[in-house]
Amino acid sequence: MRKYKYKFLLLISVMTVxxxxxxxxxxxxxxxxxxxxxxxxxxxxxxxxxxQNNENKIDENNATIKSLNNQISEMSEEVSKLQQQIVDANDxxxxxxxxxxxxxKYLQLSQGENLYFEYAFGxxxxxxxxxxxxxxxxxxxxxxxxxxxxxxxITKNENKKIELGKKQEDYKNKMTELDNEITKLNxxxxxxxxxxxxxxxxxxxxxxxxxxxxxxxxxxxxxxIGRDCAVFAGNGTFSRPMKxxxxxxxxxxxxxxxxxxxxxGSSLGRNTPIYSIGYGRITSVYRDSYGANCVIIQxxxxxxxYYSALYAHLSRYASGLYPGMPSKDVxxxxxxxxxxxxxxxxxxxxxxxxxxxxxxxxxxxxxxxKYVNFVQQQYNKGxxxxxxxxxxxxxxxxxxxxx
Numbered sequence: 001m002r003k004y005k006y007k008f009l010l011l012i013s014v015m016t017v018x019x020x021x022x023x024x025x026x027x028x029x030x031x032x033x034x035x036x037x038x039x040x041x042x043x044x045x046x047x048x049x050x051x052q053n054n055e056n057k058i059d060e061n062n063a064t065i066k067s068l069n070n071q072i073s074e075m076s077e078e079v080s081k082l083q084q085q086i087v088d089a090n091d092x093x094x095x096x097x098x099x100x101x102x103x104x105k106y107l108q109l110s111q112g113e114n115l116y117f118e119y120a121f122g123x124x125x126x127x128x129x130x131x132x133x134x135x136x137x138x139x140x141x142x143x144x145x146x147x148x149x150x151x152x153x154i155t156k157n158e159n160k161k162i163e164l165g166k167k168q169e170d171y172k173n174k175m176t177e178l179d180n181e182i183t184k185l186n187x188x189x190x191x192x193x194x195x196x197x198x199x200x201x202x203x204x205x206x207x208x209x210x211x212x213x214x215x216x217x218x219x220x221x222x223x224x225i226g227r228d229c230a231v232f233a234g235n236g237t238f239s240r241p242m243k244x245x246x247x248x249x250x251x252x253x254x255x256x257x258x259x260x261x262x263x264x265g266s267s268l269g270r271n272t273p274i275y276s277i278g279y280g281r282i283t284s285v286y287r288d289s290y291g292a293n294c295v296i297i298q299x300x301x302x303x304x305x306y307y308s309a310l311y312a313h314l315s316r317y318a319s320g321l322y323p324g325m326p327s328k329d330v331x332x333x334x335x336x337x338x339x340x341x342x343x344x345x346x347x348x349x350x351x352x353x354x355x356x357x358x359x360x361x362x363x364x365x366x367x368x369x370k371y372v373n374f375v376q377q378q379y380n381k382g383x384x385x386x387x388x389x390x391x392x393x394x395x396x397x398x399x400x401x402x403x
Contacts, residue, residue: 028281028300030229031221033213033329037206044199054185061178061185068171201320202328209329225279227302238277238299238390239332239403241311241352242266242339246399247392248349251385260375261312261353262386265339267399269348270315272339275403276330277309277354277390284360286323292343293317295336298358307389308359312351315340332403354386 218229242264249263266272280299288294293314299307314337321328321336330336341348355375357365365371375385386392393400 028225029221030213030218030223030225033206033210033218033225034221036329037203037210040199040202040206044203047199051189054189058182058185058189061182065175065178068175072168072171202326204320206329209331212329212331212333238307238354239275240390240392240400241274241277241350241403242272243275243403244268244399244401245272245350246397248396250396251379251387258372258376258379260355260372260379260385261310261351262392264350264352265348265397268339270338270340272350273318273335274311274314274337274339274350276332276334276336277352277386279331280309280329282321282325282328282330282336283308283358285317285321285325288312288343290343292345293337293340295321296359297330297336298361305356306358306362307354307356308361308365309386310351310353310359311336312353313340313342313345313349314338315342315348352386354389356383 213225213229216229218225220228223229245264245266247262248265249259251262252259276297278299280297282295283298284294284296286294286296292312293316295311295314295317297309297311299309301307317337318335339348339350345351353375355365355371355378357371357374359365359371360367363370364374379385
């Protein structure tokens with residue numbers, strides 16, 4: 001067993017020398033990881049604050065509506081009082097008219113129809129005549145003044161009633177506007193609330209990444225991950241993608257084309273957790289044209305070389321992973337999904353491709369066709385993908401029980 005181990009390590013050393021080194025690889029620092037966490041936390045706080053602001057605005061609008069309802073109730077009472085005052089005023093006018101008419105009628109009946117003239121010209125002296133004319137004028141003036149005052153009161157009350165009615169209408173329109181605004185705010189809260197689980201998951205995921213790198217010796221912002229801390233080590237650089245399993249098919253040509261991945265099965269079937277083979281970053285979660293659930297993870301070794309690992313046919317993604325998600329740092333303890341047979345697959349298995357380039361990143365792997373050509377060139381040079389960087393039993397269907 002030790003003999004095979006030394007041969008495998010020697011092969012890895014030779015391949016490391018032969019394979020191209022990406023000298024312009026972007027270095028990931030611990031500070032960048034901390035910044036990613038801080039950015040996610042700020043986004044979550046911003047989202048929660050927006051929800052709180054909307055809830056506060058709804059409370060304010062509800063209080064305004066309550067106040068408007070109270071004012072409308074008070075105005076309704078005021079209108080009722082004014083209406084009663086108008087009725088009372090009309091009754092008083094009618095009564096006064098009746099009283100005046102009765103007095104005049106009495107005088108007319110007792111002294112004739114030409115009451116005012118007879119009364120005025122019945123004076124025996126000029127002084128008495130002036131006096132009697134004055135009395136007639138006062139009676140007429142008093143009658144007219146009283147009627148005018150009562151009519152003015154009616155007009156005033158009617159105008160007040162119109163004014164209050166307009167205010168009622170304005171308040172009702174304002175209440176409608178507030179109700180509409182509350183509806184919009186509630187819709188906004190619902191939409192913002194839908195983002196909370198995703199944002200919380202991102203924060204949790206990035207916090208786990210920070211904790212992992214911290215436990216691996218990262219403490220200063222300027223430390224480069226994979227070089228100054230969290231240095232890759234161990235058998236064959238990478239570990240197996242599952243705790244228990246077996247190889248069902250190797251990398252190689254079949255049916256006239258190159259099968260780029262190593263196929264693996266497990267007695268647990270669709271319940272088999274699939275782990276990241278090392279410390280890396282998820283760059284893509286997607287479903288391919290055949291319907292297979294796939295994950296691409298990018299790894300950077302201590303020597304600066306990048307690898308891309310493609311995990312295919314997953315039955316489902318792990319919690320927190322979803323198509324189109326932003327990049328996420330992972331460790332060998334991170335579950336990315338579960339074994340399956342989605343897409344063009346014949347039976348439940350994991351298809352794992354591991355090749356020394358950044359898929360959709362490096363120029364020689366910037367497209368799928370370039371990636372396929374690159375893989376074929378590497379294979380023809382003697383590099384066999386996952387088989388060359390991960391230690392597997394040398395026979396198919398030979399089960400292992402540890403990563």
